[in-house]
Amino acid sequence: MTSHNMRLSLAVQTPESPSPVPVALLSGSFPQKVEKARQIGAQGIELMPFDPQALDVAEIRRLVESAQLQVSAIGSGAVPFLGGLTLLNSDPEKARLARQRLKELVQFAHLVGAPLVTIGSFRGRLAGAGIQGEAQLAAILGEAADHAQELQVRLALEPLNHYETDIVQNAGQGLDFIQRVGHPCLGLLLDTYHVNIEECSWTVPFKQAQQAGCLFHIHLSDNNRLAPGFGLIDFSCIVQALYENGYQGFLSAELFPQPDADTAARQTIRHMQALLENLPCN
Numbered sequence: 603m604t605s606h607n608m609r610l611s612l613a614v615q616t617p618e619s620p621s622p623v624p625v626a627l628l629s630g631s632f633p634q635k636v637e638k639a640r641q642i643g644a645q646g647i648e649l650m651p652f653d654p655q656a657l658d659v660a661e662i663r664r665l666v667e668s669a670q671l672q673v674s675a676i677g678s679g680a681v682p683f684l685g686g687l688t689l690l691n692s693d694p695e696k697a698r699l700a701r702q703r704l705k706e707l708v709q710f711a712h713l714v715g716a717p718l719v720t721i722g723s724f725r726g727r728l729a730g731a732g733i734q735g736e737a738q739l740a741a742i743l744g745e746a747a748d749h750a751q752e753l754q755v756r757l758a759l760e761p762l763n764h765y766e767t768d769i770v771q772n773a774g775q776g777l778d779f780i781q782r783v784g785h786p787c788l789g790l791l792l793d794t795y796h797v798n799i800e801e802c803s804w805t806v807p808f809k810q811a812q813q814a815g816c817l818f819h820i821h822l823s824d825n826n827r828l829a830p831g832f833g834l835i836d837f838s839c840i841v842q843a844l845y846e847n848g849y850q851g852f853l854s855a856e857l858f859p860q861p862d863a864d865t866a867a868r869q870t871i872r873h874m875q876a877l878l879e880n881l882p883c884n
């Protein structure tokens with residue numbers, strides 16, 4: 603008898619953030635967000651810190667554990683969005699600070715028991731780094747993956763649509779890139795929002811990444827970046843493909859807090875839970 607181990611997660615900001623990022627869920631203080639995530643029925647939360655060194659790790663662990671949640675991932679999106687730091691930044695000082703921040707994010711993931719750190723907009727653009735950018739990013743992520751491995755953490759590179767990046771825009775390019783780096787702690791994060799813009803199939807990218815042993819994490823949002831069910835994506839075929847290919851990780855909602863941050867979170871869990879409950883032998 604087969605059963606799945608896919609779990610639902612909500613992306614939330616951590617309390618040190620100077621201002622909101624546009625794709626975080628749940629309202630209130632950080633302890634209130636954690637409690638709401640539990641009440642709504644999530645099994646995990648993805649933390650999106652801006653400056654992990656400013657955070658009280660013990661308090662975060664206490665809150666997450668007492669709500670019987672897991673930290674599904676450390677999302678790096680707040681760092682470029684709020685701080686303008688990217689790994690391929692054309693300003694060498696910003697690029698240096700970004701590499702330092704990546705180390706801190708990995709360390710933070712280790713301390714709060716998160717399995718991975720996401721690398722989405724945080725990588726920056728080739729346009730900023732010139733012709734050497736791709737080799738440079740491979741070297742940075744290879745080195746960061748060594749550090750992550752020492753701390754039992756992994757890195758998940760996220761293909762982003764062509765409006766948001768000029769390096770790794772779809773799953774095929776993502777697989778090529780990580781296979782070139784060839785590090786067991788560097789894999790892929792597929793975000794349904796970007797899949798909708800860049801891919802030709804709802805299921806093949808997930809299947810290919812999973813069959814290559816590289817599908818480390820998933821971000822959920824509908825085509826309009828609203829909660830699943832508020833747009834056009836057929837999440838049932840995605841969930842079915844994940845199930846058939848044995849994906850065991852988190853599906854983590856990272857989307858616009860509309861009509862408000864709590865309703866969007868509730869809608870995500872309701873919509874996705876119904877699909878997961880329909881899978882065989884659950």
Ligand code: LER
Nearest residue numbers: 678679722723724793
């Ligand atoms: C940005 O569109 C995104 O999906 C984030 O996960 C990137 O950091």
Ligand code: MN
Nearest residue numbers: 722793821856
């Ligand atoms: Mn994403």
